[in-house]
Amino acid sequence: MSDPLRRLLAAPPDLPVTAALTELGEALRTHAVAVVHAPPGTGKTTLVPPAVAEAVEGRVVVTQPSRIAARAAARRLAQLLGEPVGETVGYSVRGERRTSRRTRIEVVTTGLLLRRLQQDPELAGVGAVVLDEVHERHLDADLTLALLVDIRTNLRDDLRLVAMSATIEAERTAALLASDGAVPPLASVPVISVPGALHPVETLWCPLPAGQRRTDDRGITPAFHDHVAATVRRALAEHEGDVLVFVPGVAEVEATVRRLAGVEADVHALHGRLPGAEQDRALTEGPRRRVVVSTAVAESSLTVPGVRIVVDAGFSREPRTDHRRGLASLVTVAVSRASAEQRAGRAGRLGPGVVLRCWSEAEHAHLAAHPEPEVATADLTAFALQVACWGSDDVGDLALLDQPPTHALAAAREVLRDLGAIDDDGRVTARGRMIAGVPTDPRLARALIDGAQLVGTRRAAEVVAMLSEDVRAPGGDLVAALRSLRAGHRSGAWRSQVTRLGAVAPQHDARGPLTDDVAVGLVVALAHPDRIARKRPGASSYLMTSGTGAAFDVRDPGPLAGLEWLAVADADRRPGQREARIRGAAPLTEDLALEAAGSQWTEVDEVTWTEGRVRARRRTLLGAIELASVPLSDPPTDAVTGAIREALRREGIGLLSWSEAATTLRVRLDFLHRVLGEPWPDVSDEALTEHLDAWLGPQLARVRSVEHLRRIDVTAALRALLPWPEAGRLDELAPERVEVPSGSSVRIDYTAEQPVLAVRLQEVFGWTAVPALAGGKVPLLLHLLSPARRPAAVTADLDSFWDNGYPGVRADLRGRYPKHAWPDDPRSAQATRRTNAAARPR
Template sequence: MDDDPIARLLADPPDLPVRDGLVDVVAALRARGVVVVQAPPGTGKTTLVPPAVAAAVPGRIVVTQPRRIAARAAARRLAHLLGEPVGGTVGFSVRGESTTSAATRVEVVTTGVLLRRLQRDPELPGVGAVILDEVHERHLVDDLTLALLVDVRAHLRDDLVVVAMSATVEAERTAALLGGTEPAPVVAVAGALFSVETVWCPAPARTARTDERGVTPMFLDHVAATVRRALEERTGDVLVFVPGAGEVDGVARRLTGLDGIDVRPLHGRLPAPVQDLALATGPRRRVVVSTAVAESSLTVPGVRLVVDAGLSREPRTDHRRGLAGLVTVGVSRSSAEQRAGRAGREGPGAVYRCWSAHDHARLVAHPEPEILTADLTAFALELACWGSPGGVGLALLDRPPAAAMAVAQATLAALGAIDAAGHPTARGRAVSAIPADPRLARGLLDGAALVGPRRAAEVVALLSDDVRTPGGDLVAALRDLRRGGPQSGPWRAQLGRLRAAVPSGPAPEHLSDDLAVGLVVALAHPDRIARLRPGGSTYLMTSGTGAVLPPGSGLTGLPWLAVADADRGAGRRDATIRSAAPIDLDLATEAAPALLREDEVVAWAGGAVVARRVRRLGAIELTSAPLADPAPELVVEALREGLAREGLALLRWTDAATSLRQRMAFLHRAVGAPWPDVSDDALLADLQDWLGPDLARVRGARDLSRVDVVQALRRLLPWPDASRLDALAPERLTVPSGSSLRVDYTGDQPVLPVRLQEVFGWRATPRLADGRVPVLLHLLSPAGRPAAVTADLGSFWSTGYPAVRAELRGRYPKHAWPDDPLTAAPVRGVRR
């Protein structure tokens, strides 16, 4: 139709590589209703696939983008091609901003916006097709939205068309999941990039890329120097990749003042006009310093040069410490290739990589999917609200790790957001409706009644925007934002959204701003309430993790802190506090009543059992008092701790006790059950079984030394087999001379040291343990020195004795050495 802008565009589309695949895409949709489009960045899939689908499918076409910048830019680009303003045939909706109309046929949204719509009404009324773009990035929200759409097609709307677009060769996995019983068709489009030359620019020797504070200033100097080199050596605009907003600002500052060059920052926290400026060409040469937002989902026109710092920010969760956040890691090879490709979209270009070819070969192939590394609390709440606790029954590209999911569900249960079966409570649905992490939503809901709705929303907006402040002082950061500081624009927008999510109410004024901020932070993160350790500069959090403030922080020395953000401190024992606010004990216990408990603590300390009644807030000990009558099982555990730490030598091991233990150990080795294991580990594990009746009286090392160990060990002897102990493992053996000699059970085989002349006439070696084990005879000379060792006495008399006799006759000529020892009388003592 002549008046249809989409039909006009498709009649004469731009010369983009994806144009040749549009017919196959539409044919696959008509045949199956699903398709995967595999095309590298720069092929035009985000520009031309949506109008092609809109021409073939009735209803609104919803196109997702992983980021707000990309959603606005994609809508602006397509509207420009149609010759219309945004909000007509093409519109967009992102968090806090929507430009659409009744005439909108293609709506570009962030994936999070689509997820909220799915949760509100899974049937997506009025929507004919959903196009998921950049699914290869494997963000948590993208994986979840794809799984929910597969569920919707299977159970609610088999007419809903779904297109998944990926820039990598892993499209087959997505196709298998999207297609259900039969994989979805895959339409592959070849890229048409120009050649891109690689220039290796490793940092100078001894220049660390990162330290405990993040990317080092020296490495940012190197990145800025590499940008200057690229500008001097080649023509065209420069796109610089660094990991985060702080590094964007740092490199941009270092490049300020370049003659004839516009330096443009680009990251998700900038106001929309500043983002748009970075994406628009101008009269002068540009350097666009960007995070990964420009890696695949954005087109930055005019770029012929890429400078890549080789770093990215990825979510990591330390479940042991209860810390989650973004960490700086080396870029993957696939991401490095996508970044480099930005230089070859409009003509031949070059990529300057701030690492060596040798280091490049050691990069990981692909970044880890977020579902395997990120905090899953919000993800788990979405699953619960969908009706699939833990993701049961959903087609996810990767299953969430069981341990991480268990931690997430425990967190939600502690917030009162899910019940014992994992289903959402009314509070959980209220938490889910708030555009923030569930912990922050709890801080908003509960904090509104304690500090007032506006102050609570101010603090949560500050936390959700991840505002970093020098010294980690959140109160100072809040005051700066209230005054209209440089980050106040996004903060005020988020404040408005959060303020609308909680009802109006009275604003209590009894708390200062300092304590109000601390209380809201503590409500959101009760596991991060921290107290200063006695006599030190470090803190202990209720989770049990140690933490330290950065040098020069104005919070140093405060007795209590509510910590909003702390990183894991790679290679260090304590985490580093990135943002916190003051709090006091009363507010801490009000924010975390579930962590407040009293315990009987019985431990081994200083050679004694010490019993106390301890009141704790999580891992933080608040008060302690002596406990006169501790529970017997706690005493046993303390004794086990003491014996494990200081050894069983705390007991008085007489010769009789040692001998009995050795004989029992021998029978355990030789016979097995029912003879018990009496090794150190086994005795410590079964302390109650053999020492139990003696433990009630024990309070220290002196009491332990009075325990009758022989009697204690006898409690372990099996009945009725115990009556045969002396027969199976006798303490002594009588030899032919009449001597009763002690058997040595210290080795693997029982040993009997005996003078050779005392065993004349003994035809066979004695055997123990019902004949299972021969005794090893150490045959001694008249002087008591070893002359021979044998476990086969019969063989010794016939083969070994003649040589031993010849030697001993020469050494001891006055002693009798008969030719036939089997008929000779045994001689006791040293008689000649």
């Protein structure tokens, strides 16, 4: 260990974590892995890395979730050592590295370590890795932890690993590390708990006045921005110390800073898109009071010195993905209670502090307990590509704290297949490794690689850098946004990203003279071919190749609204809305759309049943967008049959013309199927629809309209279903009619559960038993009618009825119908259809 580190550990700062350093060293010597559970402000980020360096040989790599945090952590530790950054302590972040051969502790972003692991899984020269802020559950952090467990299991059992958490995720992390395949197996992983060192923090509830809204469908309302700024002014007036303000995103940071013009304090913005010098100024105490307006980057992963007051707007920006529509974006959501506590704790590091929360105590009780891990909500395309590059066949084999949702992972792999990054078996391709080597989202990497050949490397890098930095375009116009970045004085982060991307992209000049409109539109379309959009005829909205509708905000449509073709970079769909809202787009042409999304070009013959007709046409499509359509004069028979089948499924077999004979035959067959079963066919709506070919057969192929459909002889079609040789017994088992003693042939009603014979009582004199159907299995149910054909009695046991029911019916009706026969003994009486004075005995 170097002398500066030895001196620091011999006389460390008075921080709570100091008491746990000896225990940590022992844990690393005996178990090689450990979890440090320490709240913010305990000094874990500052003193744990030197303690780990004392226990191991080689470099100690320390991860931080953001570039700001990595640079700040390295600078803080270097100051304690009395050295410049880059000597004993250095850092590496995207586009910037300050290390030397003497560096023992290197602070890096988690994403950078993830890429380093892919290039050098054995981590040559590294003795230990310290993962900080694992409780934040960023996707890169979860995957990096899983890969490090895999490395310890299969490559480097000597690699020391420390995971640091500010929450109860520490116990879950320890359980995960205990299963890393160590020999001998680890019974448990030490969890080293460090007590918090926060001073009391008073909570003041500062909700928006009644009648005003914090958000609307555009996001944070101007009224709430005003309220946050007013709360900051109140904090400055009523309390001592610097103020740290939490708002959800860059746009909100800038809106709040503008509203604080003129306050008696230095106002600084703090977010990841700022140049390093401006970030450093925000993290450095000055001669005057300061107000630091920050995104969630200051929540737990870095220290803002001098803060005694926190103003919390109560929102955070989290990834959300609509996998069905292929829309991924950052959305503004209410902060969780756990995050609110983390933010409040920033006011209690130096002494008693105060947090002013811009919501009510009642609202606080309804907040989610914890934020969701990114693996459950984020787009998984980059994650899936990293897993494929690692060579893992099954994500379930990786030691992840939470497994990704199956449908989200499947959607991500489908995107990678479309990009040519993985093959049909899920293995990474050479193109996939090239895409993974570009430090940005795989879609943007594809746009950079392919766009460089079309619009030139420099211009492709400019557009991709703009898209990767989540630049908000006024009116959604990305061409205007690009020109603003080129002319702007606050675009240092974008310019640095352009340089980095240009260095890793294929080197090409533009293919002929190109305008910015063409270049931006083409590169955006290459990045998001599923979001190429065409204006719907006669409407202001668009249809994207993915099949999702999209539109500009009607209150501020911007200069692109009304263009025929668009390349959409950013769109989101809010709950309850049918269409996505376009937030960033560029002009496009049909030719450029085909250039960018040629794989989605298809020509299909489509036969449908529309408005009572079979309509056949040949459609040329780009995804879901129709480019052209011409009629088909002779569509394939199977396609016609399929269209009619779908119409019958959708609208029901009532589309056919059901004659009385067809209906009667159907109910008879249904009766036999219910009573006797096979081979008598099922003729329910569902069965007939499912097996159209079996009974309608070739008749469907001649159908072109509803008139043709209704000319089909349904009775003959149903007879095609009759089983052989049982068909010869149909009239015996389920006769259409039955001859009664009067000589009448009476139709049987098969529509009820038990077949019904409705007949006037005088026509069944002489019967002593009811006829049975289906080979004697089911007796007819007699509905015995009065001479006026009104129900007089219902029976399936006629012999019993003559003895018990008939006398009462006779007494009731003979006075009303004296001209009809009402014999004393109906068993022996002559059945009749006529009006007689009396029935003669037979």
